[in-house]
Amino acid sequence: MAEIYPSFGRTVRAGTHALTLGAALDELRQGSTSLLPYGNGRTYGDSCQNADGALVDMSGHASILDFDAQTGVLEAESGVMLGDIIAHGRPHGWFPPVLPGTQFVTLGGAIANDVHGKNHHRRGSFGAHVLSFDLARSGGEMLHCSPTENAHLFAATIGGMGLTGIILSARIQLMQVASVDIEEQVKPFPSLGHYFDMAEDGDIENEYAVAWLDQMATGARAGRGVLLLGNHSARDASPAGVGRRPLTVPFQPPLTILNKPFLTLFNLAYRAAKMRRKEISLTPYQSYFFPLDAVSNWNRLYGPAGLFQHQSVIPEPVAREIVPALLSASHAAGQGSFLTVLKRFGTAGSPGIISFPRPGYTLTLDFPNRGAATLALLERLDAITMEAGGAVNPYKDARMSAAVFKASFPRWQELEVWRDARFVSDFWKRTVLRVSGSA
Template structure:
């Protein structure tokens, strides 16, 4: 897999001589070249790449400056990993209010992508829990940003994919829990319609809820899977330390095993892993939230050309038929998804200007990159999503058309107006900068463009 340390999908070949990076030293302006903040390289596409300029990595020695165990307020450098936060706060009875599917994400990356988790219906996005942050701008120096101070940049930076400046430090509110251990409830269902009948009730009863879908099942079993719910146990793990990896994929196979018969066998075995009906057990937090972290280098299994992850969001009123259409389209193309995840987003609104989550249902599909064949499939999936009034996740993307981005995020021009002039990403070049901007007379002033 190509240079997967720079972006997790590994579908984008680095430029000759490799990608240029340096630790952030307080300077953003550098004559004639653009820069881009770069965390731990877990974005799948090119929103974290800047092959025409520099990648700015967090300075060495990122640390947690303070944690108030009474109020749950954390003060930390943006380069601190979520894993380091968990190890610090769980012994004192707290947990991350929003966490994605990996612990190996920096706080700055979580802010820049306004990440979501299995509890969006209860807690919303990461940005809702950010009190304030320090932002270094090439043209304005260091700014303190919050909902009441430099509010336009506060909202634009949350979900702004690192384009508004370099976040150096932030303050985050946390969630009090009994323990990190999870009381997991798994319900096996036989068809896609069963999930939609149960999803809202599951969200009402549980802190966390997500579904795994068998992407290859057909006929009356189409869309079968597991509805997996969870709540923090009153007693259990108070260390916050994840277990060591079970295994590591040491090299990239010439052909991905996550296709054809291998994928079909995995789906059948995984579906039958859960007993018919409902089962309950207490599980370690890392197995519930971060199962793939336990396999080092798991992305190598997708083969030498990497993987595409397609994550879409569709409004509730169109969700059942649109999700079915997306899955049927992938089946017809002969490209079943290895990991298919379906989740309901709640009504809690993100403070981010370009945040991906909004009320509806989100479907995530993973495909080994097979060249033009896969790209044609992804274009078809994009068209289905846009026609349903939905959106495609930009920080999982490496190829969407500018028109798809504009349809997904009609407020993109407001971010462009607030973008730091020294910062640019390959994603922004490929999408936003190929779209027409309004004339200067018709442009909305940046100060009025963000609520």
């Protein structure tokens, strides 16, 4: 059976045609098929799909090439997973300075989406730690790109969603840590107002900060949640429990089982578990950074129709008013978000021309796909975000309009200039190129 290349949300058609890197490089020299690199498909929508052409499967191109334990500079092929980079740097006291919420992301995918982590306020986005990379382009051209060599392509490729060519390998700077594990502090808050009062100080005092909201809580409890703060510890956590085989959702349930009673119980249980912890506790890095990786294929719980994620960033001056408006809109639509995460981005810029993080608060909402009703809600969330001068994240998206993308990323035309004509995605066709009928 042919391998399939899904997106994480599973609301868009999964790729079925992929080339190995070697075949793709031949194709770039001699052929005419359009290409798009595919890392590990942890993108939620169609920015990692290319229905009318071919994907380039980078999974076979995953070696660590060089590591300097004195300086923390690591060079790797682009298909290597962030989890493998952690394992490589850890014995020498080095750690990736930026991590998304799953370790099953490739180096190439992390650069191409310029991913962010719980410490954006201190370290900016992933692209800020990329020293250089080698890029394969049309006609078999190979370019070394850095802030000083092919600098425009360097900037267009960071956050360029795979459209500028294939990142073959990259050199990145790791961050020195005493331990990879985390001293975690859990601060419950009874309302969003209390969260906003704490958020800036939480950022100033801690390497990591992120809030989880109990979106099932209503009435007087609406807006409650927990702020999870963290700093690297001086000692390692006990390995107990870590390294166990992850739980798995072994098959696709015929319906979403994430209904309201389930979500209410889940949110209560999660909150209770966090509240039971001592105020500061030593937490293994896997549990702190990647709690969802403990259940493999958890996206199947959303049922066969898949899930949509909506991630917005709202400018700081209006966030106290707009974040509650976004939450109220999803309540009003009767759609509970399974995981609702709120984080304050810092002011650090990115070297990339298309980069989602910017000063403000970013709200992430997950919804089971209930067809037209969910699409209408997502449009409403887009409209609120746009009116507030915010932006919607394209690599979490499967349906935003061209207008929303262009307003979110006013420099989109620069990416179109540097896009390699042989590379395209279904997202780019649907928005910038406006090709109707693309998946």
